[in-house]
Amino acid sequence: MRKTLIYIADDEINICNIIKSFLVKEGYEVETFYDGQSVLDAFERREADMIIIDIMMPLVDGYSVCTAIRNKSSVPIIIVSAKDTEPDKIAGLTLGSDDYLTKPFSPMELVARVKSIFRRIELDRSHGKPSNTIQVADVVLDPDTKQAWFKNMELPLTSMEFSLLLYLISNKDRPVSRGELLDKIWGFENEVETRATDDVVKRLRKKLADFGSQLKIETVWGFGFKLANKG
Helix, strand or coil: CCCCEEEEECCCHHHHHHHHHHHHHCCCEEEEECCHHHHHHHHHHCCCCEEEECCCCCCCCHHHHHHHHHCCCCCCEEEEECCCCHHHHHHHHHCCCCEEEECCCCHHHHHHHHHHHHHHHHHHHHHCCCCCCEEECCEEEECCCCEEEECCEEECCCHHHHHHHHHHHHCCCCCEEHHHHHHHHHCCCCCCCCCHHHHHHHHHHHHHHHHCCCEEEEEECCCEEEEEECC
16 A cells, blocks of 8 residues: 655654654654755655645745745645744735644654545545535535535645635625635634735635636725626
């Protein structure tokens, strides 16, 4: 049986080795890289089941790695970084990472988060299309497994994209402000200057359009967003 493959990219060799040792003990196959370009090249040759990346790396930074991977895959991405401000975390999650840990962190906590993500993926696969779903137009969402479908095809949404779409669907009869989304989806109660919501909405729109969905996300200028069914 093939082992689950995890790529780690961090220019601090000691951190790579520590993370690798803990994950190998848990039975994962692990490869380490010390710059962003190397992990991107490796992903082109062989797609990993998860990527754990630092932000500040030579050649290509973690944000750019995350963007490049998200353009071709919905593989889980965990960012581990010394950058610990709210805008840093928002940027990482906006670009499609599934989790964000700040340094220093407990290796056991990272392992627990890795296992949690893989458990959810395995649950998704084993249960197939669940019955506890929400449907609007031609899109179906399951809040328990964080899966989405267009007709009978699964929509490859990241965790953040799914959460934002689910919130818009749950509030489909009214416009939702950017501030409300930052609070409810990202957990930032204070006013934060960011285009996080706009960037995630842009990706969602593209994915819905690529699948030919009638569900649209309209911009309410100067305020936020609202769902519209064009069917």
